[in-house]
Amino acid sequence: MTDLVDRLKVAIADRYTIQRELGRGGMAAVYLATDLRHDRPVALKVLKPELAQALGADRFLREIKTTAQLTHPHILPLLDSGDADGFLYYVMPYVEGESLRDRLTHEKQLPVDDALQISREVADALSYAHSHGVIHRDIKPENILLQTGHAVVADFGIARAVDQAGGDKLTETGLAIGTPAYMSPEQAAGSQDLDGRSDLYALGCVLYEMLAGQPPFTGPTVESVIHQHLAVEPPNITAIRPAVPAQVAATLQRALAKTPADRFNPVALFAEALGSRGSAAVTSAPVMTVSHVPRRFSWERIALLGIAALVVIGAAIVVGRWTRSGSPEPSATGTHPRSAIAVLPFENLSGEGPNAYFAAGLHDELITQLAKVAALKPISRTSVMEYATRTKPLRQIADELTVGTIIEGSVQVVGERLRVNVQLIDAATDQHLWAERYDRTLDDAFAVQSDIAHQIVAVVGATLGGAEQMAIAETPTANAEAYRLYLQGQEYYQRPGYLRRNWEIAQDFYERAVALDPTFALAHAVLSELHGRIFWHRHDPSPDRLVRQRTEAEIALQLAPNLAEAHRAMGLVHHFERDGQAALEEYHIALAGMPNDAFLWNLIGGVNRRLGHWDEALGALDKLVALDPRNADRFRDLGGGTLRFLHSYQEAVEWYSRAMALAPDVAGVDVERGWTWVEWHGRLDSLRAALDRHLPDVDLGDEGSASAARARMLFWERKADSLLALLRRTPQPVFDGQQFYLPTALYAAWAHQLRGDGVAAQAAFGSSRALLDSVVALLPDDWRVHAARGLALAGLGRRHEALREVRWLEQSPAYREDALDGPLLGEDRARILAAVGESDAALEEIERFLTRPSELSVHTLRLDPRWDPIRNDPRFQALLEKYDPPQPVRF
Structure with missing residues (x-):
């Protein structure tokens, strides 16, 4: 980021001097700068690089000329715009006054006359802009500035250029215009055909907030807010603020009509209906009460807009309301219940010595204890860790995490x-509800943690059931030293990253803890989970690791049959043994004891997905996002x-984009989004750009290494020489990912085939087969190894041996019982069949997964050279035509 700003300073040095950053949103960063030519302060807005690339300088500068023509007393003028070394920017006057958001933060509700005046002035500005063909698309309190007692609308700068660029370009960047709390139903539903009535709806939401103290619709998640815009009528404003005149209430209801045709048009009629200052009760204004508004903007109509799943519409536009940190900005400060709690990382005052772990350990265990209380909503540890340095106001943190109480x-x-x-x-108030200072011996660590949990429950007014009372109070071990070792292991x-060295250190601490106290059930349970995850993340894929996982879980359950963590651990045993139903049963037992544990909800979503319970998986995602709203991995995976x-695919890209906004440096998210574009549109450019943004040997997590992804991309591009050059630079003999195990020699064989060098291809196929023969003896139940071996044997022309691997794959539990691995395995099975001339069986398998959840699409079929043996088969071509474009799977 520093390098980017330094480049920007140099690029505009002849015109502007940047003083400091004022803010950062989903589309642009804004800086306080000095206009050197006129010696005045200005607000310099610089588009994000990915948006600038999508729009292009010519398009941006051409379209923003229209915005520059807007001259109105209630529109912040555009002073300048340009392209400096690839940076697209525009310049506005620097307004020192506060925004409407600032005033609402201080006052919450505004006097009725003030609210109406602001609304009329914004309506006047919108009416003028609409008459010049400019729609704002993001009217909200943050974009309404208050200057010398009057409203001035800011940020007309990007809307028209982005609108003219088209939705596909915008979606590709992962960015969007709009803020869910103020978004019209048609904009929320993804319509690109917006007009001034959409801006009017947003202004109605702003007026509602000025009068009520919060927008008409709020909720714990973006999706819930979007759903209300689409299907729920807002509470009548007079029920919240009786002082609002009936005529104003009726006018507001019409502005918030679900169907655009039932709103005021043009927006000037809305300003007229509000009356002049001091005449809010004028009765001649044309109004329509909500009881007479036909609700034609129904679910059926939304379906006509091509929306596949309304539960994830919010993902498309949430980026547009993200603040500098990349999190959703508040719908209204102070609207979250006290039972929604964020325990911020405890400050470590012990220094970096041997006792530094206490702060992190107690913090983590306190969140775990609170997760056992059904009436609370404690935010997961992963989502609160970014606030360890406390660089943001508490209110902003609370709104980003959607909580009412901070600890x-x-x-x-x-x-x-x-x-x-x-x-x-x-x-909401910064009021201290409770404070306590504990000065105890180290042996009392758990007692301190338990007392804090009880005090939190009491202060927020939650009620503990008998089982919850016992769960919080029960001491996990009587051995203080064992508990200290456990905290060190935790x-x-x-620690982030799933790094092997961290997990091996944690394993050592847990094993020392249970050695000191063999009855320490909690430590046995967590040690079991750690063994399983070391296996699952391929740090140690040996069968012995799964045996150790099961042993520790069984010990934990024997010691503490009612311990939720023990049932969670046993569920994970079944999960990794591919017994999804047994895993789900254990997870639900655990859920009764820890209903708000984010890790448990992630496991429930994951196992439901493997069982093919897609609705339940997405339902777990909703719960998970509420408990862990800042964890990019949740947005990425589930x-x-x-x-x-x-x-x-569109919704998938949007969820990946949300993940990237939270963790822009995580290469795996970027690359997975790139592969999604390939499956959706057959475009490799987005994937290539993602790979170019990261180091060639960076770990992509489940996707393996960046070299593995680039090898597949070069293969699909049929760039044989580039692929061989990459393989020569790759030190490891195998590309190893969560769902593939491909020797680099196998890729070399395919590259030689593309070059027409049959002798070199046969030699490389032989090398890969020899390696895989040795690996399959070590990992006899690993479908990835069998699939790769089948591909190598097919390349060698060993048809009967290759078909034996096809039969092995068909009988494997992954193929028959796993809705996630099964289709991936099925693709490889079809590739082997195609390679050995079994076209009928291959085509049958292909069609099966084109119509079921999978990563197969007509675009990947067109690109992947491994389908060349059947490419000219008329039935293959018929499948490409039949299933183009790809459609969401019905389930």
């Missing part, structure tokens, strides 16, 4: 003394990954 604390270990300071804060286990598999 702060510090931990210090001095000798054998444990000192903990903790305080509960009402996020600190390493919870969000983007699931929807990609369901061929709901």
